[in-house]
Amino acid sequence: MADKRMTEAEVVSELRSGMTIGIGGWGSRRKPMSIVREILRSDLRDLTIVSYGGPDVGMLCATGQAKKVVYGFVSLDSIPLEPHFRAARQNATIEAMELDEGMLQLGLQAAAWRVSFLPCRAGLGSAILDVNPSLRTVASPYDDGLDFVAMPALHLDAAIVHANRADARGNAQYLGTDWFFDDLFCRAAKKAYVSCERVVATADFVKEGHESSIKLNRSMTHGVVEAPFGAHFTHCLPDYARAEAFQREYADSAKTPEAWAEFFEKYVAIGDHAEYRARLGLGVSS
C-alpha cells in the first residue's frame, strides 16, 4: 500500500521550470500556501499558472516565477484587487490568458476527460475572443444552426491543492461548503499533490464528515503533505477563517519593491512551513 506522504520540499523537487501548474482553491480561499511558499524559495521559473487566482498568483508574479497566468479573475476577496497581480499586468511582465470563470472550469474538465475542447456560450461577443486569438468557435454538427466557443483542454503538468483532511494513501476530504474545483485540477494534471490540515487514518474520514465530502480519491493524487495552517493566510473553513490583518500586510507589500523584499524575508525566506508556523504562532505552543 502506497504511503504518499511527503514534504513541501519533496513536492517542489518533482516540479520543473517551464511547467504548467494548476493551483486549487478560489481567490483567497483554501490555497495551498505552504507549497506555494516552497515554490517561491525554489529556482523554478517560466511557470504557467492556472488558477482561480488569489495570493498564490500574486506571489508568483511578485517573484517573477510566473511567466504566464491563466485565470478568470485574481482577487483577495475582502481586498477585491490583488496588488501584485495588478502590478505584473500593468507592467506587462506576465503573459495573460484571461477567461470567463466557467470557461476555466470547462478547460480543466476537457483535460480531465481527455477531449480536445468542450463547447459553451461563454465568451461569445466578449473581449475574451479578441484577447485570446488562439480560442476558436465550433459549429454544431447537428441541425440547430448554433456556434459555440470551443474551450480547449487546459492540460496541467502538476496540480497543487489544499484539503481539510487526507489519508496517507492520497484520499482527501473537504469539510467546508465548497471544494471549488480542486478535483478537476487534480484530474487535469499529470501529477497532483494535496496538502491538508491533518493526515487521518482512512477509517476516520467518516468521523470527520459525510462520505460525500471525500472529493479526491487516491488515483487522482501523487503526494500528500501534512500542513496544519497550510492555507494560511487564506481561509480553510471550517478549520480557520482568513487572517485578514495578515492579508492586509501582504497587500501592503506590493507598495514598493522594498516592502515586498521585507515581506519575503520575514515570511517566505525564513524556512519551511514549521518555521512559518512558529513565527506566526499558528497552532504552535511556544
Next chain:
Amino acid sequence: MSADLSPTEEYSLAELCVVACAEAWRGDGEILASPIGTIPMIAVRMASLTFEPDLLYTDGEAILLAEPIPVGVGPDHPRIVEGWMPFRNVFDMVWSGKRHVMMGATQVDRFGNQNIACIGPWAKPKSQLLGVRGAPGNTVNHPTSYFVPAHTTRAFVESVDCVSGVGYDRAAAAGRTAREFHEIRRVVSNKAVLDFETPDHRMRLRSVHPGVTVDDVVANTGFELVIPADLAATRSPTAEELRLIRDVLDPKSLRDNEVKP
C-alpha cells in the same frame, strides 16, 4: 430634495437604490438571484420578503437560504438552509439559464457592454481590475443587470475598454447562439434607473431618482440616452420596505458604505 419625498417617510438614497435594485428581479419567480455587492444583496432579500417570494438566493457563499438573514453577519448567525450551491452548481444555474445576476460595472456603454476587467489597453492595462470574472458567460446565458453606485461619465462611457459583459450590439454581431438568451435587464445607479427597452436596444432612461434632474443624469452620462417623454420618478420605498431594510436586513447600515446617505 424633500419636495419629492413621500409625505410620511424620510429615506436615504441608499434605501431608494435598494428598492430600485429589487425591482430588477420583479417577475423572475423561481430562479437564482445573484447579487454582487451589498445594496443588490439587500435588494434580493427584500424582494424575496415582499413581491418576489420564490427567488432563490445564497448566503454569499455556498448555502441557499430559505429565509433572508441580515447582510454582514458571520457564519454562526442562525439560518435555514434549503440547499447547497457550490461554485460549480452556480455554473450549472448559469448555463441552464435559471439565474439573474446583478453585477457591478466599472464602465458600461449605450448597448450595455460592461467592463470590470481593466482600464486601458488589455495587453498592458493602465489599471488592472478584477478580470472578466463570470460576465461573458452570464450575459449570453441569462438576464444580467448592473448596479453602478456612482453615476459619472467615467462609468457611463461611449465605449468600454474591455468587454466583460456582452451588450446588445456585440451579442447581435456574435450571432444567434450569443443572442438566444441574452438580456440586459436593468442598470441602476445613484441617479437613475435605465434599461434597453428601445427598438435598437440603446440605453433608455427608465426613471430618475426623486430630487435628480434629467439634465443631471445627461451631464453625467458619456453618451446619448434615449429619454422618453413621459419620464417618471423612481418609486419611493414603502414604509414596510424601509422597515425590512433598516430593522431586518441591514441593521448595521452597510448600505451607506456603497451609496453615501
